[in-house]
Amino acid sequence: MDLAPVLDGFVVVLEPTNLLYCLIGVVVGMLVGVLPGLGPAATIAILLPITIGLEPVTSIIMLAGIFYGAQYGGTITSVLLKLPGEASSVVTVFDGHALARQGKAGTALGIAAIGSFVGGTISIVALSFLAPVVAGFALDFGPPEYTALALLGILLVATVSSGSRLKAVAAAVIGLLLATVGRDAFTGGERFTFGNLNLADGLDFVPIAMGLFGLGEILYNLEQRHTAAQAPAKVANVWPSRADLRQSSGAIGRGSVLGFVLGILPGGGATLSSLAAYAVEKKRSKTPERFGKGAVEGVAGPETANNAAATSSFIPLLTLGIPANATMAVIFGALLIQGVPPGPRLVTDEPELFWGVVNSMYIGNILLLIMSIPLVGLFVKILRVRPAILAPITVLITLIGVYTVNNSAFDIVLVIVFGLLGYLMKKVGFDPGPLLLAFVLGTLLEDSLRRSLLIFDGDAVGFFTRPISGTLLVVFLLVIVVPMIRSALSRRRPADHPSDTKELV
Amino acid sequence: MVAALVVALGAAALVGSLSLGAGSAGNPGSGTWPLILSVLLVVLGVALAATARTTTDAERFSRGSWLVLAGLATMVAFVAVIEGIGFEIPAALLAFVWLRFLGGEGWRSSVITSVGVVAAFYLIFVAALSVPIPHLF
Numbered sequence: 001m002d003l004a005p006v007l008d009g010f011v012v013v014l015e016p017t018n019l020l021y022c023l024i025g026v027v028v029g030m031l032v033g034v035l036p037g038l039g040p041a042a043t044i045a046i047l048l049p050i051t052i053g054l055e056p057v058t059s060i061i062m063l064a065g066i067f068y069g070a071q072y073g074g075t076i077t078s079v080l081l082k083l084p085g086e087a088s089s090v091v092t093v094f095d096g097h098a099l100a101r102q103g104k105a106g107t108a109l110g111i112a113a114i115g116s117f118v119g120g121t122i123s124i125v126a127l128s129f130l131a132p133v134v135a136g137f138a139l140d141f142g143p144p145e146y147t148a149l150a151l152l153g154i155l156l157v158a159t160v161s162s163g164s165r166l167k168a169v170a171a172a173v174i175g176l177l178l179a180t181v182g183r184d185a186f187t188g189g190e191r192f193t194f195g196n197l198n199l200a201d202g203l204d205f206v207p208i209a210m211g212l213f214g215l216g217e218i219l220y221n222l223e224q225r226h227t228a229a230q231a232p233a234k235v236a237n238v239w240p241s242r243a244d245l246r247q248s249s250g251a252i253g254r255g256s257v258l259g260f261v262l263g264i265l266p267g268g269g270a271t272l273s274s275l276a277a278y279a280v281e282k283k284r285s286k287t288p289e290r291f292g293k294g295a296v297e298g299v300a301g302p303e304t305a306n307n308a309a310a311t312s313s314f315i316p317l318l319t320l321g322i323p324a325n326a327t328m329a330v331i332f333g334a335l336l337i338q339g340v341p342p343g344p345r346l347v348t349d350e351p352e353l354f355w356g357v358v359n360s361m362y363i364g365n366i367l368l369l370i371m372s373i374p375l376v377g378l379f380v381k382i383l384r385v386r387p388a389i390l391a392p393i394t395v396l397i398t399l400i401g402v403y404t405v406n407n408s409a410f411d412i413v414l415v416i417v418f419g420l421l422g423y424l425m426k427k428v429g430f431d432p433g434p435l436l437l438a439f440v441l442g443t444l445l446e447d448s449l450r451r452s453l454l455i456f457d458g459d460a461v462g463f464f465t466r467p468i469s470g471t472l473l474v475v476f477l478l479v480i481v482v483p484m485i486r487s488a489l490s491r492r493r494p495a496d497h498p499s500d501t502k503e504l505v
Numbered sequence: 506m507v508a509a510l511v512v513a514l515g516a517a518a519l520v521g522s523l524s525l526g527a528g529s530a531g532n533p534g535s536g537t538w539p540l541i542l543s544v545l546l547v548v549l550g551v552a553l554a555a556t557a558r559t560t561t562d563a564e565r566f567s568r569g570s571w572l573v574l575a576g577l578a579t580m581v582a583f584v585a586v587i588e589g590i591g592f593e594i595p596a597a598l599l600a601f602v603w604l605r606f607l608g609g610e611g612w613r614s615s616v617i618t619s620v621g622v623v624a625a626f627y628l629i630f631v632a633a634l635s636v637p638i639p640h641l642f
Contacts, residue, residue: 170549184535223569388608392600
């Protein structure tokens with residue numbers, strides 16, 4: 001492996017501007033992690049307009065910081081308030097809060113921070129070695145491979161998203177349809193624009209992301225009754241004892257590996273890997289009855305895994321140009337806005353960006369470790385800010401922010417429309433994640449499909465005769481067919497049909 | 506209900522794609538891909554309708570839903586006037602409505618916060634960053 005670009009990456013990170021934005025990113029990430037309601041995807045979406053004036057490296061360093069910073073922050077509220085600030089910290093509640101009630105909140109937070117740091121760092125090192133290899137492999141990909149890859153990516157994300165699979169796939173198809181609005185790249189003809197000039201260039205990514213994730217979540221939260229935050233547990237002695245460390249070292253190791261692997265898979269990501277890590281620790285433990293009553297491993301495993309996954313989910317994005325989850329889809333959009341198409345060429349064509357972003361994660365993780373151990377008290381104070389005050393500020397940032405992208409009031413209208421759509425989707429059980437992800441991949445998918453059909457002269461069998469696209473499509477079909485068969489079988493025997501999620505937890 | 510909407514959307518897209526020219530597998534046209542998608546959407550909608558009775562993940566609309574509608578109304582009003590009278594007055598009003606009526610804050614704190622927020626926005630966006638948003642002053 002050529003080390004020169006890796007070292008140049010450090011030079012990029014150590015530029016004062018980049019260091020500053022890395023710090024801003026992780027602090028913002030930590031904050032949104034602590035505050036229940038807005039998740040990292042929503043925050044990154046809302047901040048997209050700000051990144052337009054920045055250098056590509058700087059903006060992605062900041063956005064990435066928000067993403068992994070949120071994994072640290074979500075832990076704090078899970079432990080102290082039994083209120084997960086983040087979906088990926090839900091399982092931390094079980095043992096983290098139990099520890100807090102025993103007066104060991106500090107231990108739980110300390111272990112989580114150390115685990116997060118170790119998981120994140122191991123994941124970055126592995127990413128540094130694996131990503132260039134994957135990118136090199138993907139350089140030979142042609143349109144058929146990209147068609148298969150995009151299809152599989154969208155399907156997997158839809159499959160593991162929350163709620164019904166059918167609804168998630170329907171949401172993804174709607175996303176793909178939305179991507180077709182505007183000028184046809186092949187013929188130049190207009191599609192679904194209804195004569196509206198604002199639609200001729202297609203729907204813009206920014207208002208859709210900001211609306212679906214940002215406004216949609218704010219509107220959804222508006223309706224939920226907010227219970228007043230109770231007084232958080234006292235935090236004393238954040239440094240875990242040596243016995244605790246020894247007890248959780250295995251969990252941290254397993255969490256790192258599990259998180260890294262699950263993070264790479266499309267649809268995996270932080271939430272799924274924290275659930276899986278918890279299940280693994282509970283199964284492996286000689287005393288599983290301690291879980292839920294304050295087992296340190298039950299905090300260490302999931303918290304390590306969600307950070308490792310947050311880092312490794314950058315691999316498919318930066319090497320294949322396929323975002324692995326909704327947050328990555330937003331970062332994909334941010335890269336496109338910067339005029340940097342993510343894909344296998346990124347490592348070789350934009351080494352400064354690639355290694356700058358990757359190496360910034362080391363710095364970010366160190367910053368987070370520093371912040372999350374001594375400064376926990378400060379972040380807990382943030383919880384006193386009432387959501388009622390935060391909501392209008394976020395709304396105004398969204399509305400004014402989206403205007404500044406193209407100086408167009410039409411974009412504000414779009415943001416409101418998609419905000420309403422995001423709200424309604426949440427209400428009726430559709431996950432907006434697959435829609436956005438499919439929208440982002442829509443153009444790539446259609447282009448590659450049409451190119452492939454031209455190459456194959458209309459013969460779809462061609463997809464299956466090429467080894468890589470063939471394999472991917474077989475997996476694609478299996479992912480569709482296997483659950484159908486399984487549910488058909490279980491309908492016949494309704495007795496042994498335990499809910500999957502309960503099993504995991 | 507939702508399933509019917511999905512089917513309707515699919516059907517509408519189907520008509521639209523047919524008018525774009527469906528093309529063929531060997532020579533895909535503008536409408537080929539949208540056509541595939543809309544057929545898929547109709548199928549999914551029908552499948553959703555078939556399984557509608559067994560799924561219970563939808564939430565009911567409650568009294569709280571009116572808050573959402575009111576929130577949306579303030580945003581629509583904001584867009585309608587921003588290019589005419591600048592962002593300051595509509596932004597202050599929006600923040601006030603959200604704080605006082607949607608958030609249940611007190612009168613005094615609502616007024617102070619909304620004015621403060623707009624002042625902060627003005628200083629950041631207009632004075633410091635000179636972002637070209639329409640403004641009065």
